[in-house]
Amino acid sequence: MSAGSGRVVLRAGAATDVGRLRPNNQDSYALLPEKGIYVVADGMGGAQGGEVASRMAIETITESYSEPSVDALAQVIAEANERIHAASERPNLRGMGTTTVAIALIPDEPDGRRVNGGRGADTLEPYEQLLVVNVGDSRAYLFRDGGLTQLTDDHSVVAELVRDGRITAVEAEAHPQRNIITRVLGVYPQVTPDIWPIDPIRGDRYLLCSDGLFNEVSDDQMSSVLRRLADPTEAANELVRLANEGGGRDNITVIVLDVVDDGGAAERASAALAGEAQGSSRAGARDLAGFSTAVGESRAGTAKGRKGKAKAKRASTGPSLFKRARRRVTWRVLVFTLMLAAVIGGAFATIQWYGTSTYYVGFHGDEVAIYQGRPGGLLWIDPTLEQDTAIKRDEVPVLYITALEAGHEHSSLADAKAYVSRIERDIIERAERAESATTTTTAPPTTAAPPSTAAN
Numbered sequence: 431m432s433a434g435s436g437r438v439v440l441r442a443g444a445a446t447d448v449g450r451l452r453p454n455n456q457d458s459y460a461l462l463p464e465k466g467i468y469v470v471a472d473g474m475g476g477a478q479g480g481e482v483a484s485r486m487a488i489e490t491i492t493e494s495y496s497e498p499s500v501d502a503l504a505q506v507i508a509e510a511n512e513r514i515h516a517a518s519e520r521p522n523l524r525g526m527g528t529t530t531v532a533i534a535l536i537p538d539e540p541d542g543r544r545v546n547g548g549r550g551a552d553t554l555e556p557y558e559q560l561l562v563v564n565v566g567d568s569r570a571y572l573f574r575d576g577g578l579t580q581l582t583d584d585h586s587v588v589a590e591l592v593r594d595g596r597i598t599a600v601e602a603e604a605h606p607q608r609n610i611i612t613r614v615l616g617v618y619p620q621v622t623p624d625i626w627p628i629d630p631i632r633g634d635r636y637l638l639c640s641d642g643l644f645n646e647v648s649d650d651q652m653s654s655v656l657r658r659l660a661d662p663t664e665a666a667n668e669l670v671r672l673a674n675e676g677g678g679r680d681n682i683t684v685i686v687l688d689v690v691d692d693g694g695a696a697e698r699a700s701a702a703l704a705g706e707a708q709g710s711s712r713a714g715a716r717d718l719a720g721f722s723t724a725v726g727e728s729r730a731g732t733a734k735g736r737k738g739k740a741k742a743k744r745a746s747t748g749p750s751l752f753k754r755a756r757r758r759v760t761w762r763v764l765v766f767t768l769m770l771a772a773v774i775g776g777a778f779a780t781i782q783w784y785g786t787s788t789y790y791v792g793f794h795g796d797e798v799a800i801y802q803g804r805p806g807g808l809l810w811i812d813p814t815l816e817q818d819t820a821i822k823r824d825e826v827p828v829l830y831i832t833a834l835e836a837g838h839e840h841s842s843l844a845d846a847k848a849y850v851s852r853i854e855r856d857i858i859e860r861a862e863r864a865e866s867a868t869t870t871t872t873a874p875p876t877t878a879a880p881p882s883t884a885a886n
């Protein structure tokens with residue numbers, strides 16, 4: 431359809447509800463497809479404070495987020511924090527704050543861009559990513575291949591205790607401090623959001639929600655709705671209905687965001703798979719599923735074979751019987767051996783493909799490098815160094831460090847190179863900004879030194 435467009439296409443639906451106990455709805459949300467950003471905010475503090483804080487966060491993003499980039503996103507979060515913090519000086523709004531969880535589409539130059547990083551010019555493919563942004567304990571989930579994964583870390587006292595291994599998830603549910611959040615917009619003069627990139631794949635569904643949803647609705651229920659209802663608005667409405675059915679003790683807000691087109695990433699991946707392993711990724715998954723089934727079958731087969739052998743031994747006084755039994759055993763063993771060999775061969779090929787078909791960007795000593803394979807390797811397949819870059823670890827903006835340390839995966843070498851170029855551009859832009867700032871402040875001494883220039 432529009433798969434060849436090279437652009438990521440998203441479709442969103444949302445629902446919000448006051449719930450069954452609260453007097454007002456202090457959650458706010460925005461779907462801003464024209465800016466490529468989708469936000470949920472859950473306000474807190476006083477009778478009106480929460481409502482005002484979450485609305486201010488949404489308004490600031492709506493008004494001030496103009497250029498889609500990591501920096502612009504970090505900046506607009508900082509601006510929202512400052513505005514809410516300043517407004518909370520008013521007595522009736524004292525102590526107000528809000529969570530914010532958002533997904534933003536960050537497009538790259540549509541026609542590619544030449545970058546000369548000292549290693550020759552390189553033309554880039556168009557490249558788009560989603561950024562997840564989080565402050566507080568609202569959540570972003572990814573629903574992919576039928577499985578639901580929580581993407582965000584809750585910035586809450588209990589979540590930190592669970593992460594440190596000091597209490598269990600079950601203990602957290604009844605913990606007296608379960609409502610205390612450790613990061614929030616508007617309460618302190620500054621805030622550090624979590625921001626990280628994620629590659630969109632067609633068919634992915636993202637779920638952004640306030641705690642009024644996941645405190646009432648289990649992961650299984652959420653998965654079931656996301657599996658059943660293809661329309662994002664219908665899915666959002668159904669999730670809100672289930673939260674009310676579960677108790678509705680808090681305001682509930684849900685955004686369901688679907689990746690309708692991933693700009694050809696899935697096609698590229700399956701084309702690579704068709705070329706290298708002669709099958710689609712689904713066929714690969716079937717191979718693996720078939721592997722476990724077939725192992726079960728062959729175990730049953732071996733047991734039967736043993737039984738046959740035992741019978742054969744017991745019947746060994748009659749040579750003809752022995753012969754027949756033996757022939758039957760051989761035939762079965764042969765069939766099962768062949769089946770098992772075929773299945774294991776297929777599984778090995780699939781694993782071999784899976785272990786080497788992708789690339790990732792990580793650190794090679796103190797430099798950024800591109801590797802082929804999976805971060806940390808896969809079974810017997812170690813990643814191999816594809817290409818070093820001249821980017822030093824201490825030049826890399828802090829935003830990328832976590833991703834690079836874990837290994838940032840890409841479906842093709844071109845994508846990995848594009849990611850490296852992105853980091854490179856970021857470094858250059860930051861350096862230019864720093865330089866222009868320095869030039870401005872040191873302007874007088876520079877103009878006062880023409881003789882030294884003349885001496886050259």
Ligand code: MG
Nearest residue numbers: 472641642680
């Ligand atoms: Mg809430």
